[in-house]
Amino acid sequence: MFKKVLLAEDMEDINKGVTTLLSELGIQEVQQVQYCDDAYLKIQKAILDEKPYELIITDLSFKKDYRSQKYPNGPDLIKKIKQEVPGLKIIVYTVEDRLQPVRNLFNIHGINGYVCKTRQGLKNLSLAIKEVFLGNQYLSPEVINALSSNSDLDIDNYDIELLNNLSKGMSQEEISALYKKNNISPASLSSIEKRLNKLRIDFNANNAIQLIAIVKDLGLI
Amino acid sequence: MFKKVLLAEDMEDINKGVTTLLSELGIQEVQQVQYCDDAYLKIQKAILDEKPYELIITDLSFKKDYRSQKYPNGPDLIKKIKQEVPGLKIIVYTVEDRLQPVRNLFNIHGINGYVCKTRQGLKNLSLAIKEVFLGNQYLSPEVINALSSNSDLDIDNYDIELLNNLSKGMSQEEISALYKKNNISPASLSSIEKRLNKLRIDFNANNAIQLIAIVKDLGLI
DNA sequence: CCTCACCTTACGGAAACCCGTAAGGCAGAA
């Protein structure tokens, strides 16, 4: 089993529950932080001391408070860690159960496990730790479909960016002009219309308004 | 201090932390449930036994699972309780920190306290219990502005419904037709346009698309 | 080299949205 684990989670009550679980699993050294920046510093320090962490368990959302943070929330921290210490295992433990964010965390950032905070959350977290220790991936049941390939319509970054610009109130013509200026292709009004048409079909939307409402609900933007 | 309190909260870890806090506050009888339906039943039973609860502490969101529920989440439960036992005090303890939902809970349903789950969540909850025991309202700092009158632009149910219909992909003409059929006033296309224009100004939106994006983010719809 | 498939762009017309102006209706105050 893992010997040294770091837990990043801002809420004291949850923090306490998880720490107990980790001890019960036989993990000798369990440390915890309530801010992502602290997590990053501890990880770096541990490496310098040649006693690195073997596993990070982190929430995704951290409430903002008076302390300004370089890494305000989970994804920022995860990105940084996986860039600098790609071998370090990461399990996400969070309430977020929308599939697209889960997909991104696995496909882009390369996390090792994802557990939803639910009634069985702690139980699943314990399973996740065991699987990740064996070198496997783990997804809790609520999001098991996130990585099944058929479930993703091919939405790429261009699409996301397009939807983002739309939701910021830009007209399609303005977006076209912006893309031409920045050499983003395709940039013509016609292409943008066509792309949006495809998205409307993909998501069963009558018009751009409903499209934005839907992708907001899905958490795509 | 309160003698008999019921806690409705689906996650075991949090549940445990809060229960401990309540005991420390000197509350003799603390019971807890993980489903809203169970909460409702316990409340009814306690009244029949002539040992009613004096305070309910409840989360807002409860994860769905295999058990189908008559009251699937906090607001449903709160509405029912306040209808049947208006004098029973209710404190909401949740992560939700958007102002509009908070406003609704106080103004429509008449809850007595609202505490956000944050780093200081437990501390604030303890304050809330004391205040509510004294007959006062309590809002935790994150949402203290929810009830300050100046912060609400006068958005009424008509506006919310209008935005909802828009986000469902209806055209303004379709909405007009629907309202005429259902005798909802104003129903003319012109009035609907005018109302949306006002909303766009209120929310600083360039067009209907951005308007929907904004009100979705705010949690108005 | 040519062909074919695919992507980008262009264009035109219908529908929807945006915005200003103005007329009708209704309630309260003089």
Added chain:
DNA sequence: TTCTGCCTTACGGGTTTCCGTAAGGTGAGG
């Protein structure tokens, strides 16, 4: 009653979106 302010409705015209059709460009494979 008349006046006034406010809300609802009507209408016109400019802009944007939606949806075809079609022309140019590019790249893979024959």
